[in-house]
Amino acid sequence: MSLSHTSQLPLGRILLTGAAGGLGRELRPRLRARATLLRLSDVAPIEPAGPGEEVQQAALEDRAAVHRLLQGMDAVVHLGGISTEQPFDAIVQANIVGTYNVYEAARQHAVKRIVFASSNHVTGYYRQDEVIAPDMPMRPDGHYGISKAFGESLARFYFDRYGIETVCLRIGSSFPEPRDRRMLATWLSYDDLERLVVASLTTPRAGYSVVYGVSDNPASWWDNSSARHLGYRPQDSSEPFRAAREAAQPQLDANDPAVVYQAGGFVRMGPFE
Ligand code: NAI
Ligand code: 15L
Numbered sequence: 001m002s003l004s005h006t007s008q009l010p011l012g013r014i015l016l017t018g019a020a021g022g023l024g025r026e027l028r029p030r031l032r033a034r035a036t037l038l039r040l041s042d043v044a045p046i047e048p049a050g051p052g053e054e055v056q057q058a059a060l061e062d063r064a065a066v067h068r069l070l071q072g073m074d075a076v077v078h079l080g081g082i083s084t085e086q087p088f089d090a091i092v093q094a095n096i097v098g099t100y101n102v103y104e105a106a107r108q109h110a111v112k113r114i115v116f117a118s119s120n121h122v123t124g125y126y127r128q129d130e131v132i133a134p135d136m137p138m139r140p141d142g143h144y145g146i147s148k149a150f151g152e153s154l155a156r157f158y159f160d161r162y163g164i165e166t167v168c169l170r171i172g173s174s175f176p177e178p179r180d181r182r183m184l185a186t187w188l189s190y191d192d193l194e195r196l197v198v199a200s201l202t203t204p205r206a207g208y209s210v211v212y213g214v215s216d217n218p219a220s221w222w223d224n225s226s227a228r229h230l231g232y233r234p235q236d237s238s239e240p241f242r243a244a245r246e247a248a249q250p251q252l253d254a255n256d257p258a259v260v261y262q263a264g265g266f267v268r269m270g271p272f273e
Pocket of ligand 1: 017018019020021022023024041042043044058059060061078079080081082083084093094098117118119120170171172173174175
């Protein structure tokens with residue numbers, strides 16, 4: 001499914017990394033419907049290319065392969081990488097070396113815009129009783145959050161030095177529906193994800209922007225007003241799922257760190273050594 005009421009400007013030639021993942025598979029048909037060409041990449045196998053698509057399997061830490069990926073592209077939607085808390089050595093390769101390779105290849109191939117899948121785990125150590133904004137200090141909750149903080153810093157540098165625009169999407173929880181009570185605040189529907197990615201690709205001036213990827217949920221920990229220039233207007237809400245999620249978790253332990261901090265269960269992961 002693709003939304004008909006978001007910007008209809010053509011998206012040009014788009015590279016989608018992480019195309020075999022949950023969000024990549026969801027965005028694939030939605031971007032294909034709008035892009036001149038959609039190049040799909042992942043280290044994992046990807047469904048064969050259809051009309052208007054190319055498939056190039058590649059590991060993000062393989063610099064030469066990533067350079068080939070960026071060739072001839074107008075913009076990148078960079079979803080590829082490890083998407084959960086993991087030992088540092090794995091995260092370094094996929095998320096730190098890999099994201100560096102994407103930016104360096106973008107510079108060499110004069111690619112002008114990147115939509116970077118960052119994460120709410122860049123600020124996971126803020127509390128659930130705080131409302132925070134994208135310009136507040138980062139408080140990553142683990143290796144994964146640190147790697148996304150690195151990606152945001154890389155994006156800042158490549159804009160300041162080379163003028164490559166990035167929209168950093170600090171995605172909350174993007175799944176078919178909220179899975180628990182925490183996700184009533186952090187949920188991003190797939191339709192709103194599409195709205196956010198399309199807005200990030202088509203806004204006339206992205207500069208260096210940071211926005212939380214979240215739907216229009218009744219309770220929220222994130223104030224996106226500094227990113228209104230992107231033109232992202234969420235249309236969905238977690239409210240229809242509230243009764244079921246509250247019934248499944250009637251009691252929360254207010255002293256549990258997973259309930260205190262926005263990171264949720266990520267604060268319990270590690271150390272791995
Ligand atoms: P996912 O784990 O389903 O997909 C990530 C994809 O990246 C996988 O297909 C994987 O094979 C690929 N990948 C991993 N290491 C790689 C490497 N070294 N080289 C090339 N490809 C590699 O994750 P999902 O849910 O689709 O998320 C997409 C992006 O959005 C990720 O960067 C994730 O960190 C971010 N994100 C997702 C959230 C969500 O709620 N789904 C929340 C916050 C951030
Ligand atoms: C993330 O960054 C993860 O990629 C995703 O799997 C969820 O765990 C999400 O954050 C979350 O915080 O719910």
